Every structure is written in structure tokens, then in C-alpha cells.
Amino acid sequence: MTKNEVDNFEKVQAQLEGLHTEISALSKKSQNDRLNKFKLKFVNQILVDANKLLGDKYRPFSDFTVFDDIEMPSNSDVAMMLTQYLNCFEKLRADNIRMKDVFPKNWYWIIDGTLSDIRTVTPQIIKEKK
Amino acid sequence: MGNFNETMIIIKPRLNDFYGIPFTQEEVDFAIPFLDEDIPLYIDPFLFWKSPSQQDNGLHLSVINSFNYLGNQYFKGNSDCVQTLIRISECNEVGLGSSKTKIGKRIGEKLATEILSLYRDIPQVTKSGFTHFEEIQLYVDNIAEDRISDISANFIKSFLIDYTIDQCEKHAIPIEKVRVDVFDIKSFGFKTEEVFLPQNPNTKQPILLVPKRWLRHSTFINYEDYFSGYFKKEVDKKEHQFERIKVLNFNRQNYDLVKTYIKIKERHQADCQNDPLFRQIPVLSAKRKLQTIIKLPTGKINNADKKYEENLCPLLASLLYPHLDFAQAQSRTDSNVSIRDLIFYNNCSEKFLKEIYDVYNCHQVVVELKNTKEVEPDHIDQVNRYLKDSFGRFAIIFTRNDPPKKVMKNTIDLWSGQRKCILILTDEDLKMMCEVYESKNRNPFEVINKKYVEFTRLLPS
Numbered sequence: 384m385t386k387n388e389v390d391n392f393e394k395v396q397a398q399l400e401g402l403h404t405e406i407s408a409l410s411k412k413s414q415n416d417r418l419n420k421f422k423l424k425f426v427n428q429i430l431v432d433a434n435k436l437l438g439d440k441y442r443p444f445s446d447f448t449v450f451d452d453i454e455m456p457s458n459s460d461v462a463m464m465l466t467q468y469l470n471c472f473e474k475l476r477a478d479n480i481r482m483k484d485v486f487p488k489n490w491y492w493i494i495d496g497t498l499s500d501i502r503t504v505t506p507q508i509i510k511e512k513k
Numbered sequence: 514m515g516n517f518n519e520t521m522i523i524i525k526p527r528l529n530d531f532y533g534i535p536f537t538q539e540e541v542d543f544a545i546p547f548l549d550e551d552i553p554l555y556i557d558p559f560l561f562w563k564s565p566s567q568q569d570n571g572l573h574l575s576v577i578n579s580f581n582y583l584g585n586q587y588f589k590g591n592s593d594c595v596q597t598l599i600r601i602s603e604c605n606e607v608g609l610g611s612s613k614t615k616i617g618k619r620i621g622e623k624l625a626t627e628i629l630s631l632y633r634d635i636p637q638v639t640k641s642g643f644t645h646f647e648e649i650q651l652y653v654d655n656i657a658e659d660r661i662s663d664i665s666a667n668f669i670k671s672f673l674i675d676y677t678i679d680q681c682e683k684h685a686i687p688i689e690k691v692r693v694d695v696f697d698i699k700s701f702g703f704k705t706e707e708v709f710l711p712q713n714p715n716t717k718q719p720i721l722l723v724p725k726r727w728l729r730h731s732t733f734i735n736y737e738d739y740f741s742g743y744f745k746k747e748v749d750k751k752e753h754q755f756e757r758i759k760v761l762n763f764n765r766q767n768y769d770l771v772k773t774y775i776k777i778k779e780r781h782q783a784d785c786q787n788d789p790l791f792r793q794i795p796v797l798s799a800k801r802k803l804q805t806i807i808k809l810p811t812g813k814i815n816n817a818d819k820k821y822e823e824n825l826c827p828l829l830a831s832l833l834y835p836h837l838d839f840a841q842a843q844s845r846t847d848s849n850v851s852i853r854d855l856i857f858y859n860n861c862s863e864k865f866l867k868e869i870y871d872v873y874n875c876h877q878v879v880v881e882l883k884n885t886k887e888v889e890p891d892h893i894d895q896v897n898r899y900l901k902d903s904f905g906r907f908a909i910i911f912t913r914n915d916p917p918k919k920v921m922k923n924t925i926d927l928w929s930g931q932r933k934c935i936l937i938l939t940d941e942d943l944k945m946m947c948e949v950y951e952s953k954n955r956n957p958f959e960v961i962n963k964k965y966v967e968f969t970r971l972l973p974s
Contacts, residue, residue, distance in 0.1 A: 417945075419954040453966045455945070455955055 384479050388436065389492050389501060395432045396472050402426060403465040406458055414459035423450055426461060433468050441475045443467035477506040522904065524856040524877060525549070525840045528686065531714055533876070535861035536684055538790055539835035543680055543722035544609075548713055551610040554728035554788060555662035558647060561727065563782040569727075576668040579698055581642030584632030586701075588639060593702075598625040600703060601667035601696060602660055606710075606721040609666070609728070610659045620660065627653050637768050644775070647732045651739055651764045651771055654757065658732045670695050670721070674708050677722040686711050691719040726787050733785040734778050743774045791839060793831040796951045802828045803947045807940055811886040811913050821884035822853045825911060825943075829855060829880060832946045832957035836862045837878060847895045854899075855880040865962040873907035873934055883912040888937055893923045896935055906933040909961065913940050925971055936964045 384392070406426075409416065418426070427449040434448055447464070450456045480490050480503050492501040523530050526548045538545055544552050561573035586594040602620040610617065620628075631638050631652055643649070647661045666673065674695070681688045688709040697704045710719040731737075740760060748763070748770065749755045755763065764771050778785075794802070802824040809817045809824075822842075830839035837857035845852050857878040861867040869875040881896055888910060896908045916924075916937045924935045942964060946957035 413952065415945075415948055416952045417949050417955045451966075453959075453963055455949075455959055455963055 384492070384494060386494050386499075386501075389479075389494060389499075391432070392436055392472070392476070395429060395436060396469075396476075398429045399433060399465060399469055399472065402429060403462065403469055406462045406465060410458035410462040412458075415457050417455045417457055418461050420452065423452055423456070423461075426450060426465075427452075430464075430468070433472070437468075437471055437475060441471045443471045473507050476503065477508060480506065524843065527858065528711060528713075528720065529684070529860065530858060530876065532687060534684060534686060535867070535870075537835050537858075537860045537862045538838050540862070541680070541684065542724055542726075543676075544725050544728055544790055546608045546713075546720050546722070548715055551608045551612045552728075552790065553611055554730060554790065555609055555658040555732065556607070556665045556723060556727050557658070557729040557732045557785070557787075558661065558665045559645060559733040559778075559782075559785055560729065560787055561665075562645065563785055564726070572669050572672060575698060576665050577643065577646055579668045579696070579701070580646040580664070581632075582701060584629055584638070584642060587629035588632045595622060595625045595629060597702065598629060598664075600694075601664050604663040604666040604670070604721075606670075606693065606719050607663070607666045607673070607723050608720065609662050609723065617659075617663070620655075624653070624655055628656065631765070635765060635768050637772070645734055645778075647734045648771065648775060650732070650734070650736045651774075652761055654761055658729075658735060661732050666721070666723070667696050668698075671697075673721045673723065674706075674710065676724065677710055677720070678708070680722050681709075681711055693719055725789070728790075729785075729788045734775065739771075739774055743777070791830070791834055793834050794827055799828055799831060799947055799950055803943060806943065809884065811884055813884075818884040822882050825882055826855055828943075828947075829911070830857075832950050833857060836866065836956060836958045840877060845899070847898065848891075850895070852895060852899075853882045855882070856904075863958065863962075865965065866958075869905075869907045869934070869965075873932075874905035875907035877904055879904045879908040881908065881910045883910055885912060887914055888912050888916045888920050890920060890923050893920060893927065893935060897927060897931075897933060900933060906931070908933075908935050910935060910937045911939075911943070912937060915939055915941075921971070924968070925973070928968075928972055934965070934968065936961065936968055938964055 430449045434442060450461065479493050481493055481498055482488055482490050483498065490503050490505055492499050492503055494501065527545045528548065529536055529545055531548060544554060546552060558573055558576055561569045564570060583594045583598055599619050599622065603617045605617055628649055631649065633639065650656050650661065678688065689712050690707055691710050691712060692705050692707055693710070694703045695706050710721065712718065713720055744760060805824050806821060809821055811817065826842050837859065840856040840858050842853065842855050857880065859866055859870055859875050859878050861870050879899065883892055892910065896910060900906060900908055924937065927933050927935060942960050946960045949955040950957050
């Protein structure tokens with residue numbers, strides 16, 4: 384990944400997490416309710432950015448790009464898809480970060496093939512194992 | 514869009530449907546006139562009086578002054594005013610009321626004299642006149658909201674002409690030169706004016722548009738309200754002592770009592786709101802109707818088909834409002850089967866509705882109701898026959914369960930062969946429509962759009 388891509392990744396991931404929190408709350412309240420057009424428009428904008436970053440390799444489903452407004456997706460549909468995207472983002476991140484051998488052994492982004500000084504958090508999968 | 518195709522049938526046509534002008538009732542300031550029948554609402558002068566608009570207040574003053582002037586003339590012995598009152602008692606151009614023919618009858622000389630004699634018989638009226646002339650309903654039999662409405666319309670006809678021209682220019686409604694009799698407040702008589710107004714294409718009668726904000730199902734001050742809400746509590750405490758005529762005579766003798774009632778009504782002016790031409794059912798009621806429909810068995814067991822229709826008709830009319838104005842429910846017989854359908858005006862208020870208007874020539878949307886276990890090819894044929902030359906080439910079937918594959922193939926073949934689109938919506942779609950009706954996140958009509966897009970995806974390219 385390039386430095387720009389890492390910057391973009393962190394922005395889009397934060398946006399996805401924000402949306403996921405928001406829409407999961409809506410989904411818990413009324414899962415079959417349809418997401419309104421306003422929210423759906425922004426969900427789709429963020430998904431477009433996410434798709435660019437993930438590329439074909441990391442995209443959760445090859446036949447899904449954005450939500451079709453006409454299909455009137457429900458809160459739970461959108462929440463489910465956002466979870467998938469967040470997982471794939473995490474996979475992409477895990478593949479592009481490494482822990483420095485020196486103390487205090489933090490995790491850093493690999494930029495253009497070399498370990499950078501841009502710090503990141505421990506991959507989710509390792510956190511869970513701990 | 515031009516005038517609508519002569520071979521097409523429009524059910525309960527309205528002025529804009531005839532000219533193919535796409536606006537919904539919600540979007541315009543006036544009540545859209547029907548071409549074959551009257552609008553079942555009335556002008557309530559009380560709404561002029563309570564309006565915050567100085568213009569409306571001015572019109573009220575003009576109406577009251579004109580009416581009191583007529584009464585005053587009668588009191589002074591001028592018999593011409595009886596004929597004037599007879600002439601202003603009907604205003605066919607506004608087309609309000611319950612007439613199915615759009616032609617009303619004027620009051621008779623006896624009734625006109627009886628009304629004007631109030632200015633002679635009630636001293637307070639002789640002295641000060643009325644402040645709300647709809648009060649005459651409380652003294653004279655055979656006078657109700659229709660007369661009040663028509664008298665008001667005639668007094669403000671000149672204003673209504675200007676308003677109509679203004680609205681016609683705004684919405685591109687064709688107008689033609691016509692001659693109309695207008696009440697002239699300077700001479701207190703009628704004069705004929707040549708003006709430009711829309712015409713009823715069937716009768717060639719000029720049409721006057723009336724602002725929605727002045728219309729109610731009945732006047733705020735009316736006999737029934739007076740009798741049940743005031744008279745029975747204040748005077749007729751032992752019920753059924755007074756009959757209508759006795760009450761009217763009693764009122765003439767006890768003017769102060771009526772005056773108190775009028776004061777109470779004035780104090781409660783906030784309760785006086787205009788009535789819309791169509792009122793959506795509340796969400797709770799919609800949910801109740803949906804539950805009733807879902808629990809109904811298919812077929813005709815215990816009149817389930819009738820109950821299905823009774824519940825679905827008001828539900829759909831509310832769900833699809835304001836994007837599709839409800840025209841009417843109809844029954845017809847095809848191959849000895851009674852078929853119920855609902856007709857909605859299509860005024861292209863949304864992209865999808867514009868598309869079906871253009872592609873399928875759909876001026877009115879036909880919705881057939883089928884409380885059957887599954888839709889059969891025969892049902893598709895029935896709709897197809899019905900669409901022939903009448904409603905364009907688009908229809909919706911509302912039924913209980915998903916259609917079998919052969920029926921879907923049938924609808925696809927129909928599109929391929931004749932470019933007709935028949936959508937089949939089920940209980941599941943109805944549930945979704947009710948969900949969005951409640952949450953307001955989307956519009957229920959979008960469910961039809963969704964089904965349409967799903968249908969087009971099945972079509973051969």
C-alpha cells in the first residue's frame with residue numbers, strides 16, 4: 384500500500400465503523416425497517432470508496448458493489464453488509480502491517496514494501512487469540 | 514403531454530386528467546374539479562373569517578355586507594332583493610356539493626322570502642345584521658351548507674375568476690373566452706362579463722377553481738352542531754321535546770341564545786379547519802387493516818373475499834397518497850366472476866409514475882384485488898382484456914401469495930407480445946408498504962417501483 388492509500392484506508396474504515404454503529408442500532412430497533420434515501424446515499428458513497436481500496440481481491444462479494452436504491456434495503460441488510468466490509472478491511476490491514484521487533488513491539492503499516500513509522504493497532508485476530 | 518387520447522376511458526375524470534396536465538391534488542392550491550360530478554365539499558365563510566389573511570377577512574366582510582345589504586333592502590320594501598337572492602343561491606361554476614350532474618337548482622321565491630324576512634322578524638338582525646350569515650341555517654328550514662357555499666361563491670365570484678385565471682396560468686390549464694354572470698357589489702346586481710376561464714369539455718360550462726383552504730364537509734356553524742352540541746344541553750334538556758321546525762321557530766324568538774352559540778363558535782375558531790379531499794387513515798388503523806388481511810383465509814370462506822376488498826381498498830388509497838390520488842373502487846363481471854378493482858389517477862408525480870405514463874400510456878392505474886390462494890393464468894387474461902383500449906397497458910394485481918412460475922411466465926409473455934405490464938403484489942409487499950408507511954423512511958409507492966424493476970429484470974433483452 385502507498386501512504387495515500389493508508390491515509391484513505393484509515394478515513395474510510397472510521398466512516399464504515401461509524402455507519403455500522405449507527406445502522407446496527409437502527410437494526411436492533413427495527414430490523415425490517417427500510418433505510419431512508421438520505422442515509423442510503425451516504426452509505427453508497429462510502430462503499431464506493433471502500434471498494435476502491437479493497438479491490439477485487441478483498442471485496443466481500445464479487446457481485447455486490449453498492450446498494451440499489453430501488454431495492455429499498457432494510458436496516459439489517461445494510462448492517463450485515465457493513466459488517467462484511469469491516470471484516471474485509473481488517474483482513475486488508477492485517478496483511479499490510481507488521482510488528483517491530485524492538486521494544487515496545489508496536490504494529491506499523493508497511494508502505495511501499497518497507498515498514499513505516501505509521502503506527503496502527505494490533506490485528507483483531509491476534510487480539511482475540513489473546 | 515397533450516389532451517388525453519379519445520379512445521381512453523378515464524374513470525371519474527378531473528380537469529387536469531382531461532388535459533393530461535400532471536399535478537396531484539396535494540401539489541395544487543385548489544380543489545381539482547371533477548368533470549362529471551361535484552366536489553363533495555363546501556365553501557365555509559367561517560374559514561374566511563378566521564383566516565390570518567387580510568384578503569380572506571376582506572372577502573368575509575364583503576360577503577356579510579352584501580348579504581346584510583340584501584336583507585336591509587328587503588326590510589325597506591325593495592322586492593328585487595328576493596330575485597337577487599334566488600339568483601345567487603346557486604353557483605354551478607364552482608361545482609361544489611353532492612350533485613352527480615353538476616347542475617344545481619336555485620331556491621324558490623318562498624324560501625328566499627323566508628330568509629330575508631329574518632331581517633324583519635328578528636329585531637337584533639334588523640338593527641345590526643348578521644356577523645356570520647351561515648346562521649340562517651338556524652332559523653330557516655331547507656337551508657344547509659350547499660346554499661351557504663353557493664351564496665358565498667356568488668358574492669366573491671369576481672375574486673374567484675381572478676384566482677382561477679391565476680392558477681390556470683400557473684399550471685398551464687387551457688382557458689377560453691366565456692360569458693359569466695358576476696355579482697357586482699357596487700350596483701348590488703348581476704352583470705355579464707366576458708372572461709377567460711377553463712371550460713368543462715363535456716358541457717362547455719365555465720369552471721371556477723376554489724382554494725382548498727376554504728373547503729369543509731359542512732359549515733362550522735351548522736344546524737346539527739347547534740342542535741346536538743348546544744341546544745340539547747342548554748334548552749332541550751329533556752330530549753326529543755323539540756322537532757327541527759320548533760327549534761328553528763324557537764331560535765327566531767330567542768336570538769340571544771343563538772348569539773351566545775355563535776360567540777362560543779368564535780371562541781373555538783381554532784377547531785375550524787378546512788377538510789382535505791382525501792384523508793389518509795392513521796398508522797394504527799393501517800396496521801389493524803393489514804393484520805386483518807393477513808389473518809384472512811383465501812377464497813370466499815366466510816366472505817373472506819369481501820373482507821379482503823373492504824380492508825385493502827382504504828389501506829391502498831392511504832398508502833399510495835399523495836403520489837397516486839384515489840379515483841374510485843369499481844366492480845365488474847367477467848366470465849361470471851365478480852371482479853373488484855381500484856382506480857388511481859396517475860399524475861406523473863414521480864419518475865417511475867412518469868415512466869409508466871409514457872411507456873404504457875397509463876393515465877390511471879388499475880389495481881385488481883384477488884383473494885385467491887394463487888393467481889392463475891385466467892386472472893391475467895381477465896386483466897389483459899380489461900386493459901384493452903381502456904386504461905393503457907399497465908395494471909397491478911394484489912393477491913395473497915407469490916404467483917406460480919407459469920403465471921410469471923404469462924406476464925412476461927404478455928409484455929413480450931403486447932408490451933403490457935401486469936405486476937403482481939402480495940401480502941409480503943403489502944407488509945413492506947405498511948412498514949414504510951409507519952416509519953416514513955420510504956414511500957409505500959416505492960414498493961411498486963421495486964416490483965416493477967424486478968419485473969423488468971425478468972424480461973428478455
